[in-house]
Amino acid sequence: MKIKILSLLALAALLVVSACKDDQGPSGCNCTENDLIEAVYDPQPIELDYPERFPKPIIPEDNPMTAAGVALGRNLFYDPILSSDSTMSCASCHNPQLSFTDGQANSEGVLGMRGKRSSMAIFNLAFNANGFFWDGRAATLEAQALAPVEDHLELNESWDNVEEKLRQHPEYPALFRQAFGIERKSELTRELAVKAIAQFERTLISYNSRFDKVVWEQQGWPTDAEQRGRDLFFVEFATNTNDHPGCSHCHGSALFTENRYFNNGISNVNDLNGFPDKGLGGITGNIYDNGKFRAPSLRNIELTAPYMHDGRFNTLEEVLDHYATGGHGVINEDANIQPFTLTEQNKQDLISFLKMLTDTTYINNPAFQNPFE
Numbered sequence: 001m002k003i004k005i006l007s008l009l010a011l012a013a014l015l016v017v018s019a020c021k022d023d024q025g026p027s028g029c030n031c032t033e034n035d036l037i038e039a040v041y042d043p044q045p046i047e048l049d050y051p052e053r054f055p056k057p058i059i060p061e062d063n064p065m066t067a068a069g070v071a072l073g074r075n076l077f078y079d080p081i082l083s084s085d086s087t088m089s090c091a092s093c094h095n096p097q098l099s100f101t102d103g104q105a106n107s108e109g110v111l112g113m114r115g116k117r118s119s120m121a122i123f124n125l126a127f128n129a130n131g132f133f134w135d136g137r138a139a140t141l142e143a144q145a146l147a148p149v150e151d152h153l154e155l156n157e158s159w160d161n162v163e164e165k166l167r168q169h170p171e172y173p174a175l176f177r178q179a180f181g182i183e184r185k186s187e188l189t190r191e192l193a194v195k196a197i198a199q200f201e202r203t204l205i206s207y208n209s210r211f212d213k214v215v216w217e218q219q220g221w222p223t224d225a226e227q228r229g230r231d232l233f234f235v236e237f238a239t240n241t242n243d244h245p246g247c248s249h250c251h252g253s254a255l256f257t258e259n260r261y262f263n264n265g266i267s268n269v270n271d272l273n274g275f276p277d278k279g280l281g282g283i284t285g286n287i288y289d290n291g292k293f294r295a296p297s298l299r300n301i302e303l304t305a306p307y308m309h310d311g312r313f314n315t316l317e318e319v320l321d322h323y324a325t326g327g328h329g330v331i332n333e334d335a336n337i338q339p340f341t342l343t344e345q346n347k348q349d350l351i352s353f354l355k356m357l358t359d360t361t362y363i364n365n366p367a368f369q370n371p372f373e
């Protein structure tokens, strides 16, 4: 008898759930109430923490920063609920200890297949007005965050499913209400999910490296090697203007990038159609853009090997050996890719300087770590 009652109850519960799914159950099913989210909406605006020497952050008017939005975005970033088999999250390829890269030449997705590109570091993205991804194909962080979920080589899940999983989840509906003021589970959408992820990403700001401390906060002194490396890196300190590495032409400014696109000469191809990955040209359709990629920031570069869009160089030594050759001379190679003298001493000096850009307070910041651990 008891069992029968229980199973009847279970059946009734099932009916309610399935009826509520399409929102038009038989009379007696209070679907509206089931859909309502119980939580207080009291958004607390937050300001980003960044130094004056950085440009103004880009925050879309329709996605203002709030404490609850950032907290939700952090959860989503680390939650494997975004993948088809619940094994991977954004953080699987963007590990904070590696400046949010994955240490791989090309990253493996849930299906065990690899894409053709290397994962990118995540920091100071709030200051980039010039497109995301190696080829700049996403204009905003919100647009960027839509891509990995449905990418078969990454999380391989449909947003329809993700929305459904989040709506059914015991906690996410309340978190979405706290972040965006929605009243019903049915209002929980992918657009809000990517807004939250973008808010979290905008807080990921790195400006506390040894370089920042020595140069901007007058804390301590550079070593002789670091000082010599700095003089090689920055064009303005070049003593011989015909023979210098010229790195700051493309990795300059307080961000160590201006987010511009170049062919930096790594590919040995016969003509502009020969690039195995067209990069910017694949997006603009302009053949002259083939083989151009975004010059990334060199902050935290010590942590993000292997290097370049396809992870072709394993070490900074290999990167410098490449630049010193002056590239392969493909017609759209940037004019600032010129051969220069790279003695063993120059090499070690430049690397000492690049390692000054490592920001351990950034990678260890408790606010940026996995909230589920």
Ligand code: HEC
Binding pocket: 077, 082, 088, 089, 090, 091, 092, 093, 094, 107, 108, 109, 110, 115, 117, 118, 119, 120, 121, 122, 125, 131, 132, 133, 134, 135, 144, 145, 148, 149, 153, 154, 155, 197, 201
């Ligand atoms: C399977 C590995 C993988 C997963 C999972 C993944 N990414 Fe990425 N991410 C990459 C790769 C590879 C690139 C570069 C792709 C390209 O340029 O085409 C990238 C690029 C990015 C960029 C661009 C950074 C820049 O400077 O332009 C951001 C931001 C980013 N990912 C965030 C995310 C978020 C948010 C998620 C989760 C929704 C995520 N990623 C999931 C591998 C991954």
Ligand code: HEC
Binding pocket: 245, 246, 247, 248, 249, 250, 251, 261, 262, 263, 264, 266, 292, 293, 294, 295, 296, 298, 301, 304, 306, 307, 308, 309, 310, 319, 320, 323, 334, 335, 336, 337, 350
């Ligand atoms: C003409 C512009 C230009 C100059 C000059 C230049 N770079 Fe680059 N750099 C780029 C571009 C573009 C990329 C990305 C290319 C790619 O992935 O295909 C890049 C990538 C890199 C990377 C790999 C970044 C990563 O996240 O994988 C390092 C390291 C680097 N450059 C260091 C240097 C150093 C050191 C110098 C000076 C010796 C220098 N660059 C000079 C444009 C330039």
